[in-house]
Amino acid sequence: NHQLMINSEKLSVAGQLAAGIAHEIRNPITAIKGFLQLMEGGNDYRKEFFPVITAEINRIELILSELLALAKPQLDNYQLEEIIQILQHIVALTKSQAILHNISIETQFNSKQAHVFCDENKLKQVFINYIKNAIEAMKDGGTITITAKEEKNYIVVQVKDEGPGIPKEIRDKIGTPFFTTKENGTGLGLMVSNEIIKHHKGEVKVDSSSTGTTITVNLPISKTIGVS
Numbered sequence: 231n232h233q234l235m236i237n238s239e240k241l242s243v244a245g246q247l248a249a250g251i252a253h254e255i256r257n258p259i260t261a262i263k264g265f266l267q268l269m270e271g272g273n274d275y276r277k278e279f280f281p282v283i284t285a286e287i288n289r290i291e292l293i294l295s296e297l298l299a300l301a302k303p304q305l306d307n308y309q310l311e312e313i314i315q316i317l318q319h320i321v322a323l324t325k326s327q328a329i330l331h332n333i334s335i336e337t338q339f340n341s342k343q344a345h346v347f348c349d350e351n352k353l354k355q356v357f358i359n360y361i362k363n364a365i366e367a368m369k370d371g372g373t374i375t376i377t378a379k380e381e382k383n384y385i386v387v388q389v390k391d392e393g394p395g396i397p398k399e400i401r402d403k404i405g406t407p408f409f410t411t412k413e414n415g416t417g418l419g420l421m422v423s424n425e426i427i428k429h430h431k432g433e434v435k436v437d438s439s440s441t442g443t444t445i446t447v448n449l450p451i452s453k454t455i456g457v458s
């Protein structure tokens with residue numbers, strides 16, 4: 231059972247990210263341009279090309295929407311929220327998708343009223359990313375277990391799956407922009423999640439073995455309830 235920290239050092243290099251974005255978005259645009267040129271040539275390729283063009287545009291949209299989650303954290307969006315409520319909301323949001331993949335989501339929340347000073351939507355994005363990865367990893371179904379417990383001044387949230395784990399060879403690469411092993415992956419989920427948790431002064435840890443992967447997130451519990 232191997233432990234590693236997602237490497238966030240290389241992520242802060244804006245130039246590397248910019249180059250990656252440019253590259254990832256130029257590819258579908260080049261493809262779309264090519265199809266348009268062929269169509270301009272007179273032949274009617276509409277049946278063949280429209281679905282491909284639509285798929286490429288959808289991909290650009292997906293990449294941009296994932297990157298938008300990185301937009302500079304606005305203090306205005308930070309509020310005291312009950313983390314358990316957020317997690318319950320996430321489970322409700324992802325349940326149908328899980329069921330479609332023969333996966334059940336189980337929860338174990340050993341905390342009642344832990345408040346976290348957070349941007350609720352961004353934090354939701356983080357846990358949706360982890361659950362999506364878990365669902366995508368568990369090709370034969372199984373159980374995703376989400377736990378939350380208080381430890382000192384932190385709330386510790388774990389998302390555990392029964393997938394095949396993350397192969398040793400790629401453990402250093404996950405969480406770097408655009409690294410994906412999936413045909414339609416963007417390779418942005420872990421990087422974006424990691425950045426968001428960092429903005430919340432939390433920590434992310436990944437444990438993976440051949441019987442599954444566990445993502446552990448520590449978030450500071452806010453003691454300033456009633457103060458605004």
Ligand code: ADP
Pocket residue numbers: 359363364367391393394395396404405409410411412414415416417418419420421443
């Ligand atoms: P994407 O999901 O678009 O590929 P992510 O940043 O979310 O991008 O994940 C990067 C890679 O990390 C995935 O392609 C996959 O290889 C690996 N990974 C992430 N989560 C898991 C998991 N729960 N189980 C196995 N592999 C995972």
Ligand code: MG
Pocket residue numbers: 359362363419420
């Ligand atoms: Mg993902």
